[in-house]
Amino acid sequence: MTPQAKKVNRLGLEVLNYRGSKTTLCAGCGHNAISERIVECFYELGVDPMGVAKFSGIGCSSKSPAYFLGLSHGFNGVHGRMPAIATGALLANRTLMGLGVTGDGDTASIGIGQFMHLVRRNMPLIYIIEDNGVYGLTKGQFSATADVGSKLKTGAPNDLPPFDCCALALKWGATFVARSFSGDKKQLQAIIKTAIARGAYMKEHEEPLQELDFVPFFEDISVEIPEGEVREIEMHDGSRLRLRKLDRYYDPTDRLSALSALEEAEKNHEVLTGVLYVNTAKPTFLEVLNMAEEPLATLPESKLRPSPAALNEIMEELR
Amino acid sequence: MTPQAKKVNRLGLEVLNYRGSKTTLCAGCGHNAISERIVECFYELGVDPMGVAKFSGIGCSSKSPAYFLGLSHGFNGVHGRMPAIATGALLANRTLMGLGVTGDGDTASIGIGQFMHLVRRNMPLIYIIEDNGVYGLTKGQFSATADVGSKLKTGAPNDLPPFDCCALALKWGATFVARSFSGDKKQLQAIIKTAIARGAYMKEHEEPLQELDFVPFFEDISVEIPEGEVREIEMHDGSRLRLRKLDRYYDPTDRLSALSALEEAEKNHEVLTGVLYVNTAKPTFLEVLNMAEEPLATLPESKLRPSPAALNEIMEELR
Amino acid sequence: MSTLEVSPAERLSGQPERPAINEFSIQVATVNGSGSQTANSVLMRAIFQMGIPVSGKNMFPSNIAGLPTWFTIRTSARGYIGRRKEVDFLVAMNPETAREDVMQLGAGAAVVYDEPLKLDALRSDLHFYPVPFDKLVAPVCPEPRLRKLVRNMIYDGVLARILSIEMDEVHKALEKQFGKKKAKAAELNWNAARAGYDFAAATFTKTDPFRVERMNATAGKIIIDGNAACALGAMFAGVTVVTWYPITPSTSLVESLMGYMRRFRHDPESGKANYAIVQAEDELASIGMAIGAGWAGARSMTATAGPGVSLMSEFIGLGYYADIPAVIYDVERVGPSTGLPTRTQQGDILSNAILSHGDTRHPMFFPSSPEECFSLSIEAFDFAEKFQTPVFVMTDLDLGMNNWMSDPFAYPEKPIARGKVLTAEDIGKLGGFARYRDVDGDGVGYRTLPGTRHPAAAYFTRGSGHNDKAQYTEREDDYINNMDRLAHKFEVMRQHVPEPVTAIREDARIGLVAVGTSDYAVRECCDQLRDEYGVAASYMRLKAYPFTEHLKDFIRRHERVYVVDQNRDGQLLGLMRLEFDAELIAKLRSVRYYGGLPLDARTVTDEVVGQEGL
C-alpha cells in the first residue's frame, strides 16, 4: 500500500545525496570511476556528507571533488599545495572527515614536498592520488610518477625513475597505505571503505588517456583480479600495466616487509595493489598537538580571549 | 741554496689557494670542520678551484661556501632552492664541478621537494648536507631531520620522525651516497675525496650547537671510529649520538641492501656512516639530455643562431 | 560597397543589408575535444589563401573534452584583425549552447546548424541552413569511431559553398594541415568537406549577404600563433637553457620550441643538443634553474602564466638584486589565482613591474604581433644580458594561442650581444675587477663566468647585502650604493628599450596608449572615432617598460590620453601614475576591459566616446 520506498542508507540518505555536479572530465577517464566509488562508499557506509570536507589541488583529478559529495564543503586550492590547505582546515575543525583528491602531477611533481611533510605529520586525512602518470589538464606531459620508458603521444620517452608515493607514505609516517586500480571496482571499494573507517593515504593507479585535440570516447576499463594473482591490463593508449594483488597471507602491519614488497614488485615491473600497511597505534598530529576536542573554529569567545586578569598579569610582568 | 719551497699540490697550488674568507660561524661549529675537510680534499686531490662552482641555500651551513675555495665562483641563493640554481648552472656549463653545501633545514624542510627532484634527475653535483637537526641561523628550531624526542633549549621535544636524506637519495636515483660525522676527520676526508672523484650526494652528521643569546665557545669534537664498530659521541649540548661505521664487508653497490642497512640502523637508534651506495653505470641528466660536450654558456654565435636558410624554411612552412 | 549577387529569398525584418563581402565574422560553436580545431584552422587558412585578411580566435574551456567552445573567424577587407563582437555567421554544432548562441545574433545573421536542433523555430529574422551532419558523415567515413572527428569537416564544405570559399583552397589547407604523412586522414576529411559542399549546393539557395571574394592582401604572409613566434624568437636569439613547468596558455610556447630546437639546434656533426630544455617540478624550480643558468652564462629562459609568476617572485627578486639575466615569458591569462585559465587578460603588468618584496623594478617587453614576438624576443635576450637582470616578455592568451596572419619574420640584423663578460685574458689585462662597480656609468658591472681560468676571476654571488666587490656587507653605505646603482641602471634602461610605435594625428586633441594585443582594437577604434564621430585621435603603442620620453611627449601634446588596459585595475595606467608628474597624470584617462575575451574596437570606442561626452 505504501509507495515503493526509496533506497536509503542508515542516515536515511539516498545515493543521490552523495553525488555532485555533472562531471566535465573525459568519458572513460579513470578519475570518474574513482568518483563513483567514492559516492558508493560514503553512501554505503552511511557517512554524514555534511561532516566531510573535500580538498584538492589543480588538475583533472583535482576537479573531481566537484563531482561527488555535493553536500560536503569543498576546497579546490592551488596546484600542489592541497596538503597545506587540508591541514589548516582540519586544525580548524578536527571533527571534519578530510578527503583529499589529487593527481600525480599535483602530488608527486610540484607537490612532493608538501606531501612528504603531510605524511610526516600524520595528519588524519584520506588522501587519494589519482595517478595516470601524466598531467592530464595541461594535455599530457610526464609527471614524476611516469614509468621509465613510457611514451608521450609525441613519442618522447620518460627517462627518469618514478616516485612511488606509496613507498614514501609508508616510510615517513602514514598509518594506512593502499593501492588499487581504478578499474577494479571491488578492491577499490574495499580500500576506500577501510580508509573512510580510519583515515588513510592511498594511491589509485590509472591509465594515461590524454589526447592533443580530439579526445576519443572510451569505455571504462574494468577488471577483477583474484588475491595473490597478476593480471596484465591494456590501457586506452595501448600501453600495458601488470597488476599484482596482495595475497591473503600478506601482513599489512609490518612496515619493513611492506617496503620490501614494494621494492620487489618494482623490480618485477609489477604494480602491487591492496592494503599495504596499517598502523593503528600511532598518534595523529592533532593528538601530538594536544588539541581540544571541540572544533577550534567554533570555540566561544570565553575560550578564545583570556580574561582581563590575564592581561593585567602580563602587563605587570612587563613593568 | 734555494729558499725552502712552499708545499704545493700537483697543480702547483698551495693549500692557501683553497681557502676562502674568514668564517663568521660560531667557534666549534661542525660546519667549520667540514669546510676544512673540503679545503684539504680539493687541495690534496689537486682539483682546479677555478673549475669548481659552489652552491648553497640559506643558513649557517649555506654561508660556509664563502669560507672555502675562494678561487671558485659561488652562488648563495635562496632558502631551500639551491638544487634548482645548481641544476641551471651545470646545464649552462657542464664542465664545471658543482659543489653544493646546505643544511638540514634548507634541504629537508623547505627544500625536500627540490632535493628529491634533483636526485631523481641524477644531476652530477656533490651535495653536502651539514645536518645538525636544527635551524642554526634562526636560532634553533627543529628541522625535518631532528630525531624524535630530541629537545630544544626551551625543552620542547620533537615529535615527528626525521627524513633520512640518505635513504631518499638512495631510493630515488643518487649514484653515490655516503654519511659521515663532522668530527671524524679521516672518514670525512675519504668520503669527500671519493665524491670529488665522481660526483655524489652526501650528508654529514653534526651536533646542534645553537644558543639563544650567549654562544659558548666550543672546541671541535673529534672522533675516530674503527670500521664496523659503534661509538657513542657526546655533543656540545650534552645529547648523545651513536655512530656505527660500515664494516669492510659491506657491499655499497647493492641498493636494496643499502636501504635495509639504513632501516636496520634506524631501528637500533644508530647512525650509519660510510659510503652507503655507489653506482657507476647510471647516466647523468646531462647524458640523458644528449647535451653537447662544450659548455652551452660559451657556444659561439654560429651554434646558437640558426641560419637565414633555416628561418626561410620555417617561414615557408607557415605560409 | 558592392552589390550582392544573391538576393535573399525573403526580406528579413526590415534590416538593411550590410555590405558583406570579405567583411564579416563567422562563429563556430562546438564542444572541445571533438576535433573541431582542424576544421576551423582549415576554414581560416582557406580564406587566408584567397588573399583575404583574416583572424581566428578560439574561445575554449579549461577542461579537456565535452564543454562548449567557440571559434570565431573574422574576415576584413580593410585589414582589421582584432576581435569583433558581432557574429554574422553562426555554425551551431553544440546542442547545449545553440539556443543562447542563436538568440544573441543580430538580425540578418546566418546560421548553419545541425538539423535535429531545429533552430529555425527560434527566430524569423535570420538566415537558416540546416545540415544533417550525421546522415552526411556516415557514407564518407565508414569507421564509426572516426566519424565524430570527421563530421566537423562537413561544415567547412557547407560554408565553402555558401560563402564562396574556393574548394581548391580548402583542399590545399587540408594538405597543409595534415602534411604528407597523414594523407589518409587528409583524404577522409576532404571527402567530408566535399560531402558538405555537395549537400549545400544541392540543397540551399543562398539568402544571406555574406561571402568572400579573392583579394591580394595576404601574399607572402604566414599564419602562426604568438607562442610559436616567441619560440622562434628565443631560438634565433640563441637561447641555450630553457626551463619550464606546464601551464596554460604558455605550454605551447615551450612545446613548439622543443620541436624547433630538435630540428635546428642539434650539432650537425655530433647530433648533440646545443641547448637543454628541462621540465622542472614546479615554477620555483624552473625560475631557479633559469637564474642559475643565466648566472653561469647561458642565455636562459622560462615561460609561464600568472600563477607561475607568483611562485617565481622570490627568485626574480634575487635576480634583480644580484644582477642576473634571465628571460621570463608571461603569457597572461585571467587572474587572480587560477582565474579563467583559458581566457585572456593583461593582468600581471603592475605586479610584475615590482615583483618580489623590497624595492625592485623589472623591465617588460610587450609584443603585439607574432612578428614582434619574434623580434622582441631577440631583443629581450640581448637586453637581459646587457643589463644583467630578469626581463619579462609579456604576451597573453589571445596572442599566444590564437593563429595570426603575419608578415614573415626578418632575420636578425645585429649579432648576439652578450653584455659585459670578462674573459680570463681581460682579467689578466685589468689585473682584477669589482663585480658590482659601476665603471661605465650605466649601472652595469662587469661579470665573469664560473669556470673562467684566472685567479682573480671568481666572485661570490648572494641575495644578501654585498658591496661592489661582491663581498658580504651589512653597511648602510654599501647597501645604499648598491641600491642606487640598481635604480640608476633602471633609468639607463629607458634609453635602450624598444621605442614605441606612434601614429600622431596633427589635429588630434586626444590620444590613446596601449600595449600588446590591445593594438588591434585600438587601431580600429581610432578609425571608428574618425569615421563615425569625426574625432581625430593619435595613438601610441608601447613596446616596453620602463617608459621612455616619447610617452611623456605624447601625453604633453594631447589634452586627454586614454590608457587602454585589459584588466580591472588599470594597471598600465597605474605604472604611469607611479612615476609621472601630476600635470601629465591629470591628462590620463582609463579604458578598461577585463571580461577575458580578446579586446574589440567597439568596447574601446564606446568608452572613449562616453568619457568624451560625444
Place this chain on the structure above:
Amino acid sequence: MSTLEVSPAERLSGQPERPAINEFSIQVATVNGSGSQTANSVLMRAIFQMGIPVSGKNMFPSNIAGLPTWFTIRTSARGYIGRRKEVDFLVAMNPETAREDVMQLGAGAAVVYDEPLKLDALRSDLHFYPVPFDKLVAPVCPEPRLRKLVRNMIYDGVLARILSIEMDEVHKALEKQFGKKKAKAAELNWNAARAGYDFAAATFTKTDPFRVERMNATAGKIIIDGNAACALGAMFAGVTVVTWYPITPSTSLVESLMGYMRRFRHDPESGKANYAIVQAEDELASIGMAIGAGWAGARSMTATAGPGVSLMSEFIGLGYYADIPAVIYDVERVGPSTGLPTRTQQGDILSNAILSHGDTRHPMFFPSSPEECFSLSIEAFDFAEKFQTPVFVMTDLDLGMNNWMSDPFAYPEKPIARGKVLTAEDIGKLGGFARYRDVDGDGVGYRTLPGTRHPAAAYFTRGSGHNDKAQYTEREDDYINNMDRLAHKFEVMRQHVPEPVTAIREDARIGLVAVGTSDYAVRECCDQLRDEYGVAASYMRLKAYPFTEHLKDFIRRHERVYVVDQNRDGQLLGLMRLEFDAELIAKLRSVRYYGGLPLDARTVTDEVVGQEGL
C-alpha cells in the same frame, strides 16, 4: 636647561657643553653572542625605572656569534624615543670596530672602553674612561667559562657610576631579567656590576656632561618589543590556528606567542590547547594552512618577512579571489631578496598591496607602537573575518625586535566579531544562500563553515572562476560581476579601517604623512622644524591601507605634503599616486630613507628643509 654638578677636568676643544641631563644617547659596541644583550637590557631598564623616557635599539649582524653589534640607548626627558644618529656616550668593547666607532663620535662625547684597546690615543676632544675588564671580571667570576658572559655587566656598573644611574635600579632590573629561578646567575651578574661601579668610583673623576636624574615619566609603563605585543594582540584577538616558518625578524613574534598561549589558552579543566601552532615546512605551507584554517572558520594567522611574503604570493591571491580570511604579519626587513635580514625597512608596502598576479588589492594595518601592535592586531582579526580577506599587519624589525617603552595595553572593549557566518539554523530559515552574493551592498557575501549540518550549507571554494553561488563558471558576466564585487568590497573597507592620527597645525602650509615606526622621527622632526626653523608642519600618521577620506582632506588643506618612506622607491607615496587625483598628487613630496637603520628625526628634517629651501 639645568646646571651641571660635575665640571670637566679639562675643557675639550672649545665645544660648548650641551644640556645633558636625561637627554643623551649611549652606544654599546660589542660582538654578538657575547651575552651583551643582558647587560644592555638591564641598563635600559634601570634608566626606565628611574622614570626617564628611554629607548633601546639593537643593531646586530645576520649571524649567530662573533660579529660586531651595536646597542644604542637614548634617554630623552622630552620623550623622544626615535633613533638619534649622534652618539654621546660610547662603550667600546669590540676591538674590531673600536677605532671607527671612536672616530665617528662628535667632539665632547665620552668613551668607556676596554683598557688594552688604548683608544685615548686616538683623539683629544673626547672624555675617556678606560676599564680593565678582564682584570675586574676574574675575582667576581671564578669559573673562567662564564667570564665572557658576565664581563659585560661590568660596564653597567661603570656607567651607573658615571651617569648617576641608581644601583638599586640596576639590581631590580637584574632580578627582573633573571627571574626567581636564575638567582645564581643574577648574583654573579650583580657582583660584576658592583665591581664595575666600585672601580669607576675609585678611579674616575667625571669629566663629561652626561647624566640621568630621576623623573616621573614612565610610571605604569611597560617595556616590550613589538613582536611580543603583536603576539599578545593575536592571543587576545582569539587566534586559534597559527602557522609559521622561522625567519628574522618575525621569529620571535611566534615564539612569544607560543609562550603566552601555553600559559593562557589551555583549557583549565582538560589542559588541552584551545589553539594549534604549527611550524610548517616553508612559507607556501604556512600560508596554505592559514588559508585552509581561515576557510574552515578558525581565526588564523602566520608571521613572516619579505622572502616569506614573496613565497606566499600565489596563496594570498587565492585568499583574495575566494574571499578567505587570514592575518599575515609582515615584520619587514631590508630587501630585496635576502637583503639585510637584521636591518629594518618598510620595503614591502607596495608589493604587498597588490600581491599576486591578476587584479588584487590587500588591506594593510600599520601599527607604530607596541600598544598598536596589540590593538591593531585585534582589529585585524576582526577585519579579516568581517571582510573575508587576507589582511597584512605591517611592522618592521625596529618595532618588532627592539624593546619599547609603552603604555600598558587596554583590554579590548568590543567582543570578537566573526563576520557573516551562517549557522544551520540560519540556513534553515533562509532556505539557502548564495556564497558570493552581495546581499548587504558591502561586497561581502555570507559564508558557512564546513561541518555545518544543513543540506543547503555546503558550497565549493575555488580559485578558478565562480559565480555568486560559488559554481564554476567561465562566463564573462559572472567573472566581471565577481571582480566588481571584490573592487567594491575594497572601497567599503575604507569606511572601516582604523582612522589616522592627525596633528593639524592651523598655521601649517606643509604636512607630513607616515606609517609605522617612522612616527617617532616624524614627530620629532615636526618639533625640530618648529624650534629650529620656525616652520609649522601638520602631521598625519596612517594606520591602514586602503586610505580614507582623511588623507585626501589632509593633502587638500596643505600646500605640500611630505610622504615619509623607509624604502628606496617611495612605496607609500606610490600607493597614493595609484589612486589620487592629479591635483592631490601635485602636492606630494617624497622623503625616503633606506639605509636599514631605524629612521631618525634629523634625516627627515634635513630632507624637508632641503626641499623647502629653508
